[in-house]
Amino acid sequence: MDDIADLITESLIVRDMQGRITLWNRASERLYGWPPAQALGRSLHMLLATRHLFPMADIEARLPVAGTWVGEVARHAADGRELSVEVRWTLRRDAAGVPVDIVETGRDISALSLLEQETRLAAHRYRNLFQAMAAAFWEMDFSRVRLMIGDLMAAGITDFPRHMAENPDWIVEAMRAVRVVDVNDKAVSLFGATRREEIVGGHVAWCFPPQSRQVFAQSLIAAARRQDRYATETTLTRLDGQPIDVLFTVCWPEEHKGRGHVLVGVIDITERRRAEEETRRSERRYRELFDQMPVALGQLDLRYMNGQLAALYGDRPPPRSEADIDLDFIRDILRNTPVIEVNPRAQQLFRAARREEMLVPIECFWRTRPETVRRTVLARLRGEPGYSEETKVDALDGAQIDVLYTVAFPPSSLERGTNIVAFVDIGDRVAALAKVEQMQAELAHAGRVAMLGEMAASIAHEVNQPLAAIAASGAACLRWLGRTEPDLGEVRDLAGRVVADAQRAAGIIARVRDMAANRRADHVRVNLNELVEEATHFLRHEFQARQVELRFSPTPGPVLVSADRIQVQQVVVNLAVNALQAMAEAGTPVPRLSIAINPVGPDGLCVTVEDNGPGLDPATAPRLFESFFTTKREGLGIGLAVCRSIVEAHGGRMEAGNRADGGGARFWFTLPCLIDTPAGG
Amino acid sequence: MSSPLFVCVVDDDPSLCAALVNLLRSCGYRATAHGSAEDFLASADLAGADCVVTDIQMPGLSGIDLRLALAGRRPGLPVILMTARTERALLDRATAVRPFRLLHKPFDAEELATCLAEAIGPAEGAVRP
Structure with missing residues (x-):
């Protein structure tokens, strides 16, 4: 027997059920470097340090069921060389069916693996071509899954789909049994790895979220039915847990079938899915906006208008003014431009009982003000981004409604031949x-x-x-x-x-x-010094009664202004009265009011009214000139507002503040000065 | 033969002041015009005045202030206050200092004459219209 075994050129080793070597032929000695004397009786796996992705015990435990096992194992030779050996194990039984020993034939494929590596390299180069297609490739070893399926069959289960549907745990176990042999760069990046090694050598359970496990199951079912390929859209999980939408394809290349290897292609369609979802969402949003905006909206069919405008102005510069566009041209457009959609607010505004009543040419809405449409057309022809004006539109019941009308000219929309117009009821x-x-x-x-x-x-x-x-x-x-x-x-x-x-x-x-x-204002040439002094006479007794000292400083320079004497005196009196009241209220011990007239700028005069009261509160000062603003308990709050409008009507301006020394309030207003021509001219 | 009764008029309005002085002279009183309470208090007329007719609103000392000042320096000297104002508070302050009378401008000449006659007696040689 041994002699015969020595004639075989392949390594032939028999071990008993405890793993001890009982037969070791010459070819084995040549391959592993151990003479029979040193090999026999030793534990095979200990002697050669047999390694596989799966533990030897696991593989051997299945032999009683499968009978044989073929696979690649790694071993050490006696001189320490690393060997890659393809082995075939066959279980022998005695007449009673009890396992007796395991017969192994082995073939050195270390050289072959180099060849295979080169092939893989070539394939890798080939796959690089596909990187641009954004396809991730996985090469997976399913051999252990096949064993699991074998176990199911041995247990009498034939309805795989049902079994897998009822036993999700089995699917998870099967995913854990898959070994990733290789992945391409795209797979590395798509699944969020930094190096191939993070994926290669491991299983695939992590990348199938629970809702996608059926995809894995379906792949197995497809394989069992001997289909060449299986493809579906699903969601996988990246290493960082992020979901990715993918097109998942699996195929069983002929040359890989024997070794239980499959190729899985994964194409990222997250972006496509997102774009689709975004489109759906924006359409929904647009529809919601259109329906629920508190603004009347109408969508118009502009194809006729586009044709007319292109025919008339396609190769001509846009019209210079509104009058250059014939109103009949506009009316023709109005008759041929139908409304194709309106929102509820528009029905309300135009008093339509039903939406359909409004789906008519827009002519009937623009009977009163077709010019608005003419100006709209002008704006569009000039390439402006939109047009808006306050105008009147005709409601269906004949009423004229004041509206703010707005339309934008987005090129994309105009190309489609539709556009949206908006109306706000004003x-x-x-x-x-x-x-x-x-x-x-x-x-x-x-x-x-x-x-x-x-x-x-x-x-x-x-x-x-x-x-x-x-x-x-x-x-x-x-x-x-x-x-x-x-x-x-x-x-x-x-x-x-x-x-x-x-x-x-x-x-x-x-x-x-x-x-x-x-x-009405009655503007005459007046001497501002005299005018202001006269105004103070109104209050002479007021000053005296309140014991307010009045300091009046007229300007020595040009002093003529064009003014309504009464109005300007009104301003001076008002400012003086305010000052008197403020000082009285604050109990200013020695109240003093200064009214001064000074030249300001090249051709202006400034009248300054200062008191030595408490001054203005910085918090309320900015609002002093607002109508109805007052700090007085019974004041109307219109005095200063009227004063400022009087001054502004005279071409001057009016300001309020506090004196530079902080000792009171300071109001001043300016008036343009007239050229001081000699009297009698 | 005593000299005519002497009335001093105090009013910052020169026109009214002069008109009153003339009116009083026409009634037979001797009268002088003073533009302010301070002027009057500083003048020699203070000592010889038989009656003072004064406006209330004036720069500096008011007619009310003058009445109070005179109460110290010329006790018993009748003071007639005049005003064109109608504010309640002012009138209350005026009556509080107990003038001989409070006259509201514009007042009748007869009213002033009667008031003076009650205060100091009719002017010597006065001629009634």
Whole structure:
């Protein structure tokens, strides 16, 4: 027997069920370097350090079922060389069927492996061509899975799909039994590895999330049915746990079948999936926006308009002005441009009972203001990004509605021949605006009246003064005349006083009447020094009663302005009254008001009103000129707003602040100065 | 024969002040005009005045201040206050210093004459119209 064994050129080794060598032929001695004397009786796997991906015990444990096993093992020769040996193990049994020993034939494939490595290298080069296709390739060893399937068959299970559906754990076990032989660079990067070694040599359970395990199962089923390939879209997991959407293909190359190797191709379709999802989402979002925007939206079919515009202006420069576009041309477009979609808000705005009522040519909405569309067309022809204006549109019930109309000209949309137009109902706003304008006019008048009220006591005193004088003088006249010798000298003197006092009273009355009248501004050439000084006369008694010292500093330079005397005096009086009130309220011990006129810039005059009161609160100072803003308990808060508008109407400006020395408030306004030409010209 | 009764008028409005002085002279009183309370207090007329007619609102000392000052320096000297103002607070302050009378401008000449007659008696040689 041994002699025969020595004739065989392949290594032939028999070991008993404990692994001890019972037969060792010459070819074995040649291959491994151990003489039979040193080999016999030793443990085979100990002697040669047999290694495989799976433990020897595992493989041998299956032999009673499978009967034979073929595989590549790594071994050490006696001289330490590393050998790669393809072995075939066959279990022998005695007559009673009890395993007796294992017969091994071995073939040195170390050289062959080199060849195979070269082949792999070539294949790798070949695969590099596919890198651009973003395909990840895995070469997997399924031989152990085949053994598992063999076990199932041995256990009498034939309905694999059902078994796998009912035993997910079996699938996981099968995935763990797969050995990754090789992967390409794309696989390394796609699955988030940094080196091939992180994947090669391991199993594949990690890359199949629970919902994708059936894909693995289906691959096995396909293999069992001897299909050449299996492909599906699924989700796999990267090493970092991130899911990736992939096209998963598995094929069984003919030359790999014997060794239980399969090729798996994985193409990343995450981007494609994401793009699809994004498209779906944006379409949904667009639809939601369109339907739920609190703005009336309509989508128009612009194909007719596009054709007309191209025909008329395709090779011509755009029209220069609105008038260059014939309104009949626009009307023709309006008749041929239908609405293809509207949102609920648009139905509401245009008073449509049903959506379909609005899906008509836009002509009926633009009867009142076709010019708006003409301006829209002009803007588009000029290449502007969009157009917007406040206009009127016709509702279906014939009402005209104030709207803010807006349209953009996105090139992509125009190319598709549709566009969106938007309308915001501004009817309430337009009405409100008209009311505000009316209120502003009333306010200005109310401001003057309110100021009059503040000055009423002062004016009464002012008027009463000459009246009292007149009464006294008149009475005195009568007495002088009633004497036995009338003193005509005294009477003449008194009559003159009466005339002067009457004129004084009339002047006061005229000033008050002028100020009270809500009349139009009456601009005349006036001397600003005189004008301001006269204004202070209004308050003379106010100053005296409150013991406020008034310092008036007229300008020595050019002093003529074009102004409405009453209005500007109103400003000065208002600023002075404010100062008086502020100082009184703060209990300023020695109240002092300075009014100064100074040249400012090349052709301006500045009137500055300063007090030595508490000054302005920085927190409220910015709002001083707002209508209805007031720090006074009973103030209307319109005085300063009216003042500023008066000054601005005169071409000047007005500011407020505190004195540079911090000792009080400082208001100033400017007026343009007239060239001071000699009088009489 | 005593000299005519002497009335001093204090008012910062020169026109009214002069008119009143003339009126009082026409009634037979001797009268002088003073533009402010301070002027009057510093003048020689202070000692000889039989009555003072003063405006309330004036720069510097007011008519009310003057009344209080006179109460110390010329006790018993009647002071007639005048005002064109109507504010309650001011009028209350004026009556609080107990003037002989408070006249509201414009007032009747007869009213002033009556008031003076009550205060110091009719002017010597006064002629009634």
